[in-house]
Amino acid sequence: MAEIAAFLAGFERFRERYFNSGDESVFERLRQGQSPRALVISCCDSRADPGMLLGAGPGDIFVVRNVANLVPPYSDSAELPGIRADIEFAVKGLNVERIIVLGHSGCGGIGALMDGEGVTESRFEFIGAWVSIARAARERVLREMAGESRAVQRKACEQGAIALSLENLRTFPWVRERVDAGTLTLDGWYFDMDAGELLGYSAETGGFAALVGRAGGSNSGQWSVVSEKQEQTTARATANTEILASPE
Numbered sequence: 001m002a003e004i005a006a007f008l009a010g011f012e013r014f015r016e017r018y019f020n021s022g023d024e025s026v027f028e029r030l031r032q033g034q035s036p037r038a039l040v041i042s043c044c045d046s047r048a049d050p051g052m053l054l055g056a057g058p059g060d061i062f063v064v065r066n067v068a069n070l071v072p073p074y075s076d077s078a079e080l081p082g083i084r085a086d087i088e089f090a091v092k093g094l095n096v097e098r099i100i101v102l103g104h105s106g107c108g109g110i111g112a113l114m115d116g117e118g119v120t121e122s123r124f125e126f127i128g129a130w131v132s133i134a135r136a137a138r139e140r141v142l143r144e145m146a147g148e149s150r151a152v153q154r155k156a157c158e159q160g161a162i163a164l165s166l167e168n169l170r171t172f173p174w175v176r177e178r179v180d181a182g183t184l185t186l187d188g189w190y191f192d193m194d195a196g197e198l199l200g201y202s203a204e205t206g207g208f209a210a211l212v213g214r215a216g217g218s219n220s221g222q223w224s225v226v227s228e229k230q231e232q233t234t235a236r237a238t239a240n241t242e243i244l245a246s247p248e
Ligand SMILES: [Zn+2]
Pocket: 043, 044, 045, 067, 068, 069, 104, 106, 107, 108, 109, 110
């Protein structure tokens, strides 16, 4: 199959670069162990590969990918921990200094969330329950942006879900401790593939603004769902309560 040949050729190029010439020293060092600078939690979407988007080389970023780049709140229940184990290893095992939740426009997972459980459950067995982690973001968008188009609502939900995942990260005691001690930073980033921009979440404004914008572009932050800190705090309390009561 043509795509298999392309994948194997891709590995040939990788080997040429890192094992046969050029950056051979990279794996001489990495064979001893990894110490990535950041944990990146991103979507499974084939268009939003964090290594590709951020220009990361081998050993640079520890990546966890799931549908819609969601972080559930902390739980110490006996259920399989899933992404909680990934976060634990990155934070306690690798001592990453930064966690980046990287969302993107056109997210199918958030689209499923916005469609609602009835629509999603008719097609998928697990997706609806998983994306319900961000149910509070959906409800907020529907409540506060009722008159907006579906596309605008979806984009707001994609960004609101990132903010919610950042709040959920803070429910992990060892994440919160390190953030409060200043040894761990939490970032929310959004790859807007419509505009070709990378936006960052600001806890100060509760909105997103361009980190890497386009010359002349002026649409940064227009999708902000949270406009005031007070509102954000209220939403956080509501969100966490609702999510803790929801299935994953
Ligand atoms: Zn996605």
